[in-house]
Amino acid sequence: MSNGPTSFLDLKSLSKTQILNLFERARQLKAKPGKLLTTGERVALLFFEPSTRTRMSFESAAYRFGLGPLVFDGGPNTSLEKGETVEDSVLNVAAMGPRFLVVRCGDAVDLEALSKLVSMPILNAGWGVKGHPTQALLDVFTVQENLVHLEGLRFLILGDVRHSRVAASHFELLSKLGVEVGICGPDEFMVQNPQAKIFTDLEQALSWAQVAMALRVQFERHGVGNVGQESKELYRQKFGLSSRSLRAFSKDGIILHPGPINHGIELETEVLSDPRCRVLEQVKNGVFVREALLRELYEN
Ligand code: CP
Numbered sequence: 001m002s003n004g005p006t007s008f009l010d011l012k013s014l015s016k017t018q019i020l021n022l023f024e025r026a027r028q029l030k031a032k033p034g035k036l037l038t039t040g041e042r043v044a045l046l047f048f049e050p051s052t053r054t055r056m057s058f059e060s061a062a063y064r065f066g067l068g069p070l071v072f073d074g075g076p077n078t079s080l081e082k083g084e085t086v087e088d089s090v091l092n093v094a095a096m097g098p099r100f101l102v103v104r105c106g107d108a109v110d111l112e113a114l115s116k117l118v119s120m121p122i123l124n125a126g127w128g129v130k131g132h133p134t135q136a137l138l139d140v141f142t143v144q145e146n147l148v149h150l151e152g153l154r155f156l157i158l159g160d161v162r163h164s165r166v167a168a169s170h171f172e173l174l175s176k177l178g179v180e181v182g183i184c185g186p187d188e189f190m191v192q193n194p195q196a197k198i199f200t201d202l203e204q205a206l207s208w209a210q211v212a213m214a215l216r217v218q219f220e221r222h223g224v225g226n227v228g229q230e231s232k233e234l235y236r237q238k239f240g241l242s243s244r245s246l247r248a249f250s251k252d253g254i255i256l257h258p259g260p261i262n263h264g265i266e267l268e269t270e271v272l273s274d275p276r277c278r279v280l281e282q283v284k285n286g287v288f289v290r291e292a293l294l295r296e297l298y299e300n
Contacts, residue, residue, distance in 0.1 A: 037066030136169035156209035
């Protein structure tokens, strides 16, 4: 489970067995709390981009494991305001000796290079558009809890695939588990990926899928000014999940969204009460999957 000696920056080096063992560990931790560390060690959570779920979920996971969380919320009241770089911030917090560095940052930061300069593992908590490996793990853990068999499962990723680090990590993860991947969305959001079946029609895509994961439209990564209401409305009509569009989806299917949600764009609020929707279960499971990962990396 490594990129540098012990860091966790992507899912490329994880084997299917390691992934399934991690899920089993998360399942056990969800059923019964694990043993608490009493060593007084800490984990630094360095978030240079906004987050609610990932940051608080790592923080919860740290408390459940007995690691004291040191939270750096990279905004006001940090020395970033005085012009300190992200890299210097990471190295200075590393000098305080936490057991792990959990980092969320943009693409411009070279986490691989940083992982060679510090003496503790760096965990990717969302790195630009490169990847968000713990999100992909918790998504698939949630699916496994509900559908059990992953091999041959048809998993649809809907919407802004091009700008999504979550989709990037799913491309690494799903093929290892024998899951079939479909993508659907406007041409400008699609990517060429030999693993993925491309759909241009939402109804066809939903008829094919057993899991439908809507992605947040990443307006902030499109490099244009405010997106007009007209194009948002067009997106909603063609690719939005709603009670109406979900009539084409299996009654036993699973609906996911990594959050945060653009209500009324990629997903109508009513979908959150659909019995197939597991959005808050994903968030809950994020704590156990991240705790399992921290424990695994701590021991190895
Ligand atoms: N899914 C996710 O990464 O959410 P946050 O940005 O709130 O952490």
